[in-house]
Amino acid sequence: MEDRTPLSRRKFLQLASLTAFSALSPRLPQPASARPNFLIVVFDAWSAPHLGMFGYPRQTMPLLESLSDRAIVYHRHYAAGPWTIPGAASLLTGTYPWTHRAFSAEQMQLAHPKHNLFRALAQGGYTTNAATHNIFADEFLTQIHQDIHLRPAFTDLFLPTRLPFPKLFPRDLEASALAQIRAFWNNENVNSALFLGELLKARAQADLSRIDARYSAEFPGGVPAIPVLDLRFLLEDGINHLLRTTASLSAPYVSYYHFYPPHQPYNTRREFAGLFRRDGIEFPEKPLSISNEGHTQEEMDKARRAYDEFLGYVDAEFYRLYRAMESAGQLEDTWLVLTSDHGELFERGNIGHETPMGYEDGVRVPLFIFPPGQHARQDVTAPTSAVDLLPTLMHLAGQPLPDWSEGRVLPPFDPQPPPPDRPVFVFHPANARARQPIRQGSATIVQGSYKFVHTFGLPEQRASGPHTELFDLATDPDELVNLYSPGDPLAAAMLAALTKRIQQADTPYL
Amino acid sequence: MSFHNRFSRSAGLKLFLSCAFPVHFWAIVMVLKEAETLLVKRDLVYGLGFSGYLLALALLESLLLFAFIYALSFLFPKRWDEHTALVVACLLGLVVAGWSIGNQSFFLLVELQPAWFEWLMLRVGYRQRLAYGLLVALVSLSAALPLAGLPQSARGIRLAEGLIEKLILLTPLYLAMDVIGIVFMTVRNLT
Numbered sequence: 139m140e141d142r143t144p145l146s147r148r149k150f151l152q153l154a155s156l157t158a159f160s161a162l163s164p165r166l167p168q169p170a171s172a173r174p175n176f177l178i179v180v181f182d183a184w185s186a187p188h189l190g191m192f193g194y195p196r197q198t199m200p201l202l203e204s205l206s207d208r209a210i211v212y213h214r215h216y217a218a219g220p221w222t223i224p225g226a227a228s229l230l231t232g233t234y235p236w237t238h239r240a241f242s243a244e245q246m247q248l249a250h251p252k253h254n255l256f257r258a259l260a261q262g263g264y265t266t267n268a269a270t271h272n273i274f275a276d277e278f279l280t281q282i283h284q285d286i287h288l289r290p291a292f293t294d295l296f297l298p299t300r301l302p303f304p305k306l307f308p309r310d311l312e313a314s315a316l317a318q319i320r321a322f323w324n325n326e327n328v329n330s331a332l333f334l335g336e337l338l339k340a341r342a343q344a345d346l347s348r349i350d351a352r353y354s355a356e357f358p359g360g361v362p363a364i365p366v367l368d369l370r371f372l373l374e375d376g377i378n379h380l381l382r383t384t385a386s387l388s389a390p391y392v393s394y395y396h397f398y399p400p401h402q403p404y405n406t407r408r409e410f411a412g413l414f415r416r417d418g419i420e421f422p423e424k425p426l427s428i429s430n431e432g433h434t435q436e437e438m439d440k441a442r443r444a445y446d447e448f449l450g451y452v453d454a455e456f457y458r459l460y461r462a463m464e465s466a467g468q469l470e471d472t473w474l475v476l477t478s479d480h481g482e483l484f485e486r487g488n489i490g491h492e493t494p495m496g497y498e499d500g501v502r503v504p505l506f507i508f509p510p511g512q513h514a515r516q517d518v519t520a521p522t523s524a525v526d527l528l529p530t531l532m533h534l535a536g537q538p539l540p541d542w543s544e545g546r547v548l549p550p551f552d553p554q555p556p557p558p559d560r561p562v563f564v565f566h567p568a569n570a571r572a573r574q575p576i577r578q579g580s581a582t583i584v585q586g587s588y589k590f591v592h593t594f595g596l597p598e599q600r601a602s603g604p605h606t607e608l609f610d611l612a613t614d615p616d617e618l619v620n621l622y623s624p625g626d627p628l629a630a631a632m633l634a635a636l637t638k639r640i641q642q643a644d645t646p647y648l
Numbered sequence: 649m650s651f652h653n654r655f656s657r658s659a660g661l662k663l664f665l666s667c668a669f670p671v672h673f674w675a676i677v678m679v680l681k682e683a684e685t686l687l688v689k690r691d692l693v694y695g696l697g698f699s700g701y702l703l704a705l706a707l708l709e710s711l712l713l714f715a716f717i718y719a720l721s722f723l724f725p726k727r728w729d730e731h732t733a734l735v736v737a738c739l740l741g742l743v744v745a746g747w748s749i750g751n752q753s754f755f756l757l758v759e760l761q762p763a764w765f766e767w768l769m770l771r772v773g774y775r776q777r778l779a780y781g782l783l784v785a786l787v788s789l790s791a792a793l794p795l796a797g798l799p800q801s802a803r804g805i806r807l808a809e810g811l812i813e814k815l816i817l818l819t820p821l822y823l824a825m826d827v828i829g830i831v832f833m834t835v836r837n838l839t
Contacts, residue, residue, distance in 0.1 A: 303701075310836040313694055317701030320678060330678035330702045332671055332748040333709055 173263070173390040174510060175472040176531050179380075179459070180229065180394070181452055182222065182272055183401040183491055185481035186215065186502045188446060193615075195419045198449040201457035202476075208508055209476075210516045210550065215505035216584055217480040218524045220566050221491045222274045225479035225524065226396065230254050230278055232528030232543035235565040236576060236643035245572035246277050249646075253542045255528050256392065257285035262537040265391040267383060271295050271364065271371060271398035275479070288387065291315045295379060297361070297370045299345035346370060359444070360405040364398060373399050373455045381462050389471065392531070400448040400482070402490060404441070410450030414443050421485070424618060427495045428593070428605050430487025442484035460508075473534060474508035475527065494566040495607075496582025496591050497617055501564045507548075518549050521562040521584045561585040561635055568596055575644040583632045587612035590622075590632040606633075654721050659734045665816040666738035667717060668710035670745035672822035674752065675706035697836045700829030707826040717741045725799075732799045738812045739798070743791040 190197040191206060192213065218228030223242060224235035231238045231253050239249040248254075256266040267288040270276050276292050283289060293315055303318035321331045322338045329335035349370050353361045361370045380395045387393060421442065423435055433441075456476065463469050482491055483499035491500055505522065525545035532539050533547045549555055564582040571577075578595030589611055594604040608622035608629050622629050655663060679686075679699045686695030721737045728736070772778040798804045 307701075307833075307837050309838070310697065310833075313697040313836065314701055317698050317705075320682065320698075321702060321705055328678070328752050330675050331705055331709060332674055332745060332752070333712060334705070 173535055175384075175387075175390050175468075176259070176264075176392040176475065176534070177380075177384060177463075177472055178229075178392070178394045178475045178477070178527070179456070180226070180270075180275075180396040181400060181456075181476075181478050182396065182398050183480060183482040184449075184452070184478035184504060185483065185499045186213075186504045187481070187499045188449060189504060196414055196417065196446050198446045199453035201453045202506070205457070205460055205508070206506065207515045208512050209506040210509070210512070210518060212505035212507075212518045212522050212548070214519060214521045214584070215477070215503055216521065216523050216562050216564055216582075217478065217501050217503045218564060220480050220494070220496060220500050220564060220580075222272055222479050224565060224567060226272070226275045227278055229477070229479060229524050229527060230256075230282070230394075232525050232540070232545045234525060234544050234563055234639070234643070235567055236640050237544060239572040240278070241567040241570055241572045243274070246274070246281075247572070248278065248281055249572075250542065251281050252285075253540065254282045254285055255394070255531065256282060258528065258532055258540055259392045259535060259537070260285055260287070262535055263390065264535070265388050266393075267387055267391060268394040268396075269295060269376075269379065269383070270394075270396035271376065272396055272401075272479075273364070273367060275396045288383070290379070290383070293369075295371055295376050297349050297372065297375070299342040299349075342368070356408055357405050358408055358411050360403065362399060362405045363403060365403060371398065373397060373451060374458075377455050377459045377462075380459065381466075384463075384468065384472075385466065390535070396479070397452075399452050400445060404444035404448040406444070406448040407451045407454070410447045410454075413447050413450060422616065424485045424616065427486035427488060427493055427497070429493045429495060429598070431489065431492065433487050433489050438484040438487075438489055441489045445482060445484065469508065470510055472510060473531075475531075476504065476506040476508070477524070477527070478503040479524075494568055494580035494593055494596065496564045496566070496580065496589070498589075498611075498615070501582060516550060520549055520556055520558070521560065521586075522548055522556075523562040559586055561632070563636070563639065570595075573647055575647050576640050581636050581640075583636055584611075585632060588628065588632075589617070590629060590636075592633060592636065608632075654718065655730060655734060655737075659730055660718070662812075662816065663717065663734060663737050663741070664710070664714045665819040666812050667714040667741040667745070668707070668822060669815050669819045670742060670749060671710045671713060672703070672706045672819065672826075674745075674749050675702050676822070676825075678702060696829075696832045700832035700836075703822075703826045703829035704833055707823070707830075713741055713745065717744075728799055732805060735805050735808050735812065736795050736798060739795060739808055740791055742812075742815070743795075744787070747787050747790070 186192055188194050188196075188198055189203070190199070191203045191211070197203075217225045219225040219235050223240050223246060224238075227238045227240035227248060228234060231248065231250070232255065233250075233253065235241065237249065238253075240246050256268065260266050265288070266286050268279050268286050269290050270279060270292075273292070279286060279289060303314040307314035320329070322329055322335045322342075329339075331338075346368060350361055353372075362373060363370045376395065376397050380393070384391070384393050421439060460469075460474070463472070463474070480491055481498075481500045481503050483489075483493070483497055485499065486493075486495075486497065493500060503524070523545060525543065526548045527545065529539045529543050529545045530548040530551060533551055539547070546552060546556060562584045564584075566580040567576065568578045568580060570579050578597075580591070580593040580596070583590040587610055589609045591607040592604060593599060593606075599605060606622045606629065607617075607620045608626065609617045609619065610621060611617070679702055682698070683695075686698055717737050717740055720740065721733055724733050724736065768779060768782065772782065798808065
């Protein structure tokens with residue numbers, strides 16, 4: 139796909155004024171190696187417990203594991219939210235959901251849009267670039283677009299359908315792409331175009347059928363897709379886009395690519411389809427969660443296998459990316475960060491990531507950091523959080539840490555190792571109102587070897603009241619034995635810590 | 649009857665304005681629906697640029713609807729005078745656009761298929777072309793039946809004319825907004 143990133147009028151004027159100013163001001167010499175590049179690759183809904191290196195019985199991502207001797211591997215890294223809106227916003231802002239207040243598709247406005255990764259690094263001279271398959275992540279990128287120097291149109295990462303605007307208005311892709319969606323292709327079925335909308339939709343539908351037919355042999359279960367938007371994509375194209383773009387960015391840069399796989403639907407490539415069909419591995423049945431969707435064990439096992447086979451596709455494409463960057467010499471001055479916005483689970487009657495309960499598969503996500511020139515694997519077993527990424531990159535860039543971030547510099551980079559009882563939070567805001575005090579949600583606290591899960595105010599719990607679970611992950615990694623009893627001092631302390639954090643965050647909304 | 653003298657210039661303009669009114673009305677509703685995204689999450693320049701695309705598209709659709717209705721008007725009985733033909737043509741444009749707005753706003757308000765549509769799809773075995781054909785026939789009948797009787801009633805013509813005159817009152821303003829939108833669009837694509 140051609141890269142048609144727009145340079146907006148506003149951006150042009152900003153750059154022009156900076157150029158004029160820089161001609162008058164003295165320029166300090168800046169060795170290129172002093173400020174490394176950062177490439178953040180996010181695979182959506184990628185669960186750490188599904189990796190063989192973390193004890194999973196299937197070898198889902200052998201190629202990534204073969205590269206792990208060049209990485210810092212975080213064994214207990216947690217998303218800050220159990221699905222894209224709270225999770226991705228935390229990655230980008232270094233704050234927990236109760237602070238950034240992006241709670242749902244209807245309440246996505248970041249409370250402090252200037253508190254973001256791109257602006258923080260750009261203030262130190264970084265070129266910023268971001269692209270995503272995920273419409274929610276794209277919404278956040280839209281909100282902070284003034285801090286992103288290079289951002290391709292959302293549709294650039296997808297297989298093209300013959301919708302006309304990108305061709306007609308190549309210099310104004312961003313506004314024209316949004317106008318096109320609202321005019322012809324709105325997923326709410328409401329189009330501004332009264333007549334042409336239906337005609338163009340029919341034409342685009344024919345394109346989708348053509349795409350499906352063209353790739354049916356390569357993707358026997360269907361082409362990777364975002365069904366709600368009727369968009370198809372190949373991860374190969376996304377990786378190629380990333381390679382082209384990062385090769386052209388001026389250093390130092392921070393580049394953020396948020397890819398949709400292995401998110402549902404799990405449409406894997408031919409060589410991985412059926413890979414685990416007859417492996418005979420059985421997964422233990424777990425007690426139903428309070429928010430179970432009624433899926434049978436057979437359904438969950440089937441979905442799990444499809445997900446695991448989809449991971450093979452992600453593995454192959456990430457490996458290709460790594461090797462391509464390595465052979466181009468790009469990794470010599472680039473820190474490669476590989477992670478996810480949230481996990482995915484196939485247990486307790488749930489498939490996917492709809493449950494507010496913070497079980498491991500749903501909230502523990504991979505984090506691999508590949509520093510330039512690293513040739514020995516380092517393992518970090520302390521609990522860490524997605525909100526730690528922003529301060530860590532600031533630290534590595536040699537810039538001051540923002541006081542608004544709720545994270546801390548990740549080990550082993552922090553000269554002061556985190557206290558062993560440092561709590562790490564995952565928060566699901568449920569239907570809480572973003573601009574009012576939080577009255578409902580689900581919070582997970584990981585502290586030491588313990589995990590505390592507390593739900594409160596959920597509509598389905600009106601009769602039963604708050605629900606709490608406590609697990610000792612050291613002795614019970616499958617979270618089967620709920621240790622919670624009312625009056626338990628550890629649980630009480632964790633609940634008090636959680637309540638305090640939420641109350642602090644709620645102060646502006648009282 | 650040749651193409652150019654079906655309607656006089658002023659009657660043709662009135663027909664165009666009555667075609668442009670519902671199309672622009674809907675486009676403006678959709679722009680306002682995006683107001684929060686445009687103004688709170690983005691900025692005014694972006695919002696005006698975005699609105700420019702939707703308004704320019706509305707102008708294009710107005711021209712297409714006008715051309716379609718104008719072409720249809722050649723099928724009107726020759727005994728109709730220009731005045732009657734104009735009123736019927738204007739109403740035809742409003743009915744066609746009204747159906748389309750109704751279809752869109754149904755999804756806007758309800759977001760679910762209506763029960764009768766499910767019933768229809770079940771009866772036609774989910775064959776989309778057949779369903780579309782039936783719906784087009786339904787729309788055509790709904791437009792043709794009331795309009796067929798209208799020319800026989802002088803009062804009906806008068807009432808319809810009054811309605812049209814009121815509806816198209818704001819259309820020149822919409823067209824002026826189109827021009828501003830096109831200017832914004834052009835500037836964004838030249839810089």
